[in-house]
Amino acid sequence: MAVMLEAATLLQVLTWGAILGCIYVLLASGLNLIFGVLKLVNFAHGEFIMIGGYASYWVSTLLGLNPYVSILASMAVVGLLGVAVERLCFRRVLGTSKLNEILLSLGLIFVLQNAAAMMWTEYPRGAHSPFALMAVQLGIMRIGVDWLVAAAVTAVIMSGFYMLLRGTKIGRAMRATSQNRSAAMLMGVNVERIHMFTFGLGTALAAAAGTLLVITTSITPYAGSVPALKAFAIIILGGLGSTAGAVVGGLLYGIVEGSAVFIFGGTWRDAVGFIILILVLIVRPTGLFGEKAVT
Amino acid sequence: MRMDKGITKMATAVIIIVIVIVASAAAAYITFQPKPVTREIRIGLVASLTGVSADVGTDMKRASILAVDEINEKGGVYVKEYNAKLKIKLIEGDDRTNPQEGVTCVKKLILEDNVDVLVGGFSSAVTYASQVPAIENKVPFVITGASSSLVTRRTDKDTSYMFHYCTITDDYSTTIVKFFAETMKPKVAPNRNFKLAILYQDSPYGQGCYQSSVDYIKAKNLPMDIVASEKFKMGDMDFHTQLTKIAAAKPDAVYHAGFVADTAEAIKEGLVDIGLKTVYIAVECCEDPNYYGLMEKIGPVVDRQLLESKFGPFAGHYSNAVDAYKEVYTKRWGIAPGMMGADTYDAIYLVALAIENAGTLDKAKVRDAIEKIEMPQKLIMMQGGVVKFDKNHEIAPISFVEQIFYDSKTKKLVPYIIYPDSLKQKDFELPPDYKAGGS
Numbered sequence: 001m002a003v004m005l006e007a008a009t010l011l012q013v014l015t016w017g018a019i020l021g022c023i024y025v026l027l028a029s030g031l032n033l034i035f036g037v038l039k040l041v042n043f044a045h046g047e048f049i050m051i052g053g054y055a056s057y058w059v060s061t062l063l064g065l066n067p068y069v070s071i072l073a074s075m076a077v078v079g080l081l082g083v084a085v086e087r088l089c090f091r092r093v094l095g096t097s098k099l100n101e102i103l104l105s106l107g108l109i110f111v112l113q114n115a116a117a118m119m120w121t122e123y124p125r126g127a128h129s130p131f132a133l134m135a136v137q138l139g140i141m142r143i144g145v146d147w148l149v150a151a152a153v154t155a156v157i158m159s160g161f162y163m164l165l166r167g168t169k170i171g172r173a174m175r176a177t178s179q180n181r182s183a184a185m186l187m188g189v190n191v192e193r194i195h196m197f198t199f200g201l202g203t204a205l206a207a208a209a210g211t212l213l214v215i216t217t218s219i220t221p222y223a224g225s226v227p228a229l230k231a232f233a234i235i236i237l238g239g240l241g242s243t244a245g246a247v248v249g250g251l252l253y254g255i256v257e258g259s260a261v262f263i264f265g266g267t268w269r270d271a272v273g274f275i276i277l278i279l280v281l282i283v284r285p286t287g288l289f290g291e292k293a294v295t
Numbered sequence: 296m297r298m299d300k301g302i303t304k305m306a307t308a309v310i311i312i313v314i315v316i317v318a319s320a321a322a323a324y325i326t327f328q329p330k331p332v333t334r335e336i337r338i339g340l341v342a343s344l345t346g347v348s349a350d351v352g353t354d355m356k357r358a359s360i361l362a363v364d365e366i367n368e369k370g371g372v373y374v375k376e377y378n379a380k381l382k383i384k385l386i387e388g389d390d391r392t393n394p395q396e397g398v399t400c401v402k403k404l405i406l407e408d409n410v411d412v413l414v415g416g417f418s419s420a421v422t423y424a425s426q427v428p429a430i431e432n433k434v435p436f437v438i439t440g441a442s443s444s445l446v447t448r449r450t451d452k453d454t455s456y457m458f459h460y461c462t463i464t465d466d467y468s469t470t471i472v473k474f475f476a477e478t479m480k481p482k483v484a485p486n487r488n489f490k491l492a493i494l495y496q497d498s499p500y501g502q503g504c505y506q507s508s509v510d511y512i513k514a515k516n517l518p519m520d521i522v523a524s525e526k527f528k529m530g531d532m533d534f535h536t537q538l539t540k541i542a543a544a545k546p547d548a549v550y551h552a553g554f555v556a557d558t559a560e561a562i563k564e565g566l567v568d569i570g571l572k573t574v575y576i577a578v579e580c581c582e583d584p585n586y587y588g589l590m591e592k593i594g595p596v597v598d599r600q601l602l603e604s605k606f607g608p609f610a611g612h613y614s615n616a617v618d619a620y621k622e623v624y625t626k627r628w629g630i631a632p633g634m635m636g637a638d639t640y641d642a643i644y645l646v647a648l649a650i651e652n653a654g655t656l657d658k659a660k661v662r663d664a665i666e667k668i669e670m671p672q673k674l675i676m677m678q679g680g681v682v683k684f685d686k687n688h689e690i691a692p693i694s695f696v697e698q699i700f701y702d703s704k705t706k707k708l709v710p711y712i713i714y715p716d717s718l719k720q721k722d723f724e725l726p727p728d729y730k731a732g733g734s
Binding site: 006008009012013016017020117121122123124126128132133134135142143144147217218220222226258261262265266267269270 | 345346347349350353497525526527528530531532533534535536537539540542543555556560563564567568569570585589592593594596
């Protein structure tokens with residue numbers, strides 16, 4: 001009986017991990033896309049998550065909308081912001097030096113965090129969804145409805161993202177640019193426009209993650225810092241530039257994190273993910289799915 | 296002719312004497328005039344004005360400004376050395392709820408702003424770091440928000456300049472554990488040990504809450520078992536795994552030792568996502584309007600949860616001083632006051648009185664005056680009605696347990712004091728869908 005209870009608890013923990021992993025998938029996919037196409041490491045990715053969360057919070061609060069509906073507005077707003085940031089900031093340093101890109105993105109972190117703190121204060125904000133107080137019993141497991149919706153929303157967004165990459169002209173152009181920028185240019189791809197679009201799409205995916213965070217937990221101006229680090233760990237775990245790697249890596253990360261908390265305690269939540277990352281880098285430096293162009 | 300000469304000599308003598316007298320009087324007047332009042336009393340406030348605890352830090356800042364303005368409106372603090380009342384100048388420092396930033400902020404207050412005294416400090420982990428420059432520079436620091444007893448009992452540094460105007464984790468846990476043993480156990484576990492689970496922040500504060508609970512239960516041989524204890528990192532907002540483990544242990548109650556946002560989140564996750572229908576008790580730093588706001592957003596499911604406190608601005612009348620403070624604070628800032636602000640408000644008055652008693656701004660003498668102080672209680676009730684520090688530089692506050700009832704008409708949470716009996720406003724009631732640990 002005790003063994004069954006323990007197994008039921010472990011299954012619950014693994015399920016929570018996988019569900020949380022869905023949010024990590026969105027986090028990592030956007031960052032992975034930006035790296036895959038622009039070859040740019042954006043340390044400020046977490047701040048776009050945070051802004052996305054706030055955008056959803058304010059849209060749903062001011063207009064009285066279901067916060068899940070506001071996800072589209074949040075993605076649009078942050079996507080446009082991403083386009084502006086790429087155009088006005090990163091384009092100027094792209095290709096000059098990796099150090100310039102890193103310093104720019106680090107500077108953006110402080111600018112965006114402090115701007116958010118000034119505008120919206122430091123108080124945690126949470127968007128209340130109609131499902132907030134609902135939970136379902138699935139066999140021996142009980143799961144909050146918001147978390148199930150978060151997993152479903154992730155699946156829908158990632159499906160749309162996959163179809164965009166595979167089935168549209170712009171998706172092909174993005175893949176071409178990620179494989180060989182010069183060749184893509186020669187083939188008539190407007191690479192600068194693709195960069196802008198990609199950055200916007202990557203930050204829109206971050207905004208979607210931020211929306212799910214603001215619904216399931218809460219958000220502050222500093223809420224993007226730790227998720228950003230996790231996103232980096234995930235894309236390295238999954239393989240830089242690999243979308244499938246970001247998906248698998250995100251889910252795996254969530255499960256490993258939950259398991260670590262279960263076995264070793266809450267203090268190990270963040271540490272164990274990076275321990276796994278180090279092990280993967282030692283054993284398989286290219287990550288689970290290897291370093292490829294965006295596929 | 297001889298007479299004329301005589302009169303002239305006499306007149307000259309009189310004139311000289313008058314000049315001497317007038318000059319002496321003028322010199323005496325100038326010498327004994329009070330010193331020109333250009334000196335202010337500089338009190339440095341150490342608070343999280345930004346960062347994860349900015350809600351608490353802002354409350355501390357507001358309360359400090361209120362206290363300083365009240366004192367200054369009455370002319371300031373009489374300091375014998377200056378033979379005058381000196382106004383207080385409050386200088387804010389932001390520790391950003393970060394130990395390194397805390398050190399930087401305190402160093403600036405001491406070395407650049409030349410503060411006479413420090414007040415504040417929230418988060419034991421941050422204060423443990425930020426107090427070091429104050430210790431090294433021998434600046435009196437009245438700590439109002441860090442509840443770990445380590446801040447005045449550390450063995451690696453001389454804490455003689457540190458004073459703890461705050462309930463310590465021992466106090467929280469004693470009140471909480473006593474409540475569970477005396478009030479809740481007879482209702483839910485009359486014939487067995489009470490099962491308590493503790494979910495605590497992995498910091499000196501959280502660890503203090505956990506350890507002091509364990510120690511008190513053992514010391515008093517209480518019929519209580521800690522069936523689960525889980526940690527979380529400061530800033531964490533996901534507790535599903537820990538709560539799943541706690542649920543498996545089937546506790547009668549869960550004691551959450553955290554800050555405002557994580558406490559509300561943990562209670563919501565526990566009640567809704569995990570289905571752990573038990574009683575959760577929060578710690579007094581959650582006696583804050585933001586906590587009530589977050590809990591009200593969660594809705595009726597949080598009805599009848601508990602809060603350990605020592606300042607209950609929402610709990611109805613139990614103190615004239617608290618009622619007056621709440622009115623003034625709300626009028627000034629448009630928001631209800633919180634716990635940490637109340638501690639800091641009292642501390643400003645305490646420092647003002649200590650300076651007056653010391654008669655000087657000399658830090659060593661001010662420190663001595665704080666150590667010997669006896670001040671009538673203000674917002675925080677004290678054993679014996681008087682604020683004084685013991686040999687560990689700690690106070691003896693009275694804390695209580697509130698139960699928070701959800702009003703379905705107003706959709707607001709209303710607390711009532713349920714323990715101890717001397718302050719009780721209402722009887723403790725189990726939440727409607729409560730499940731005891733044995734079931």
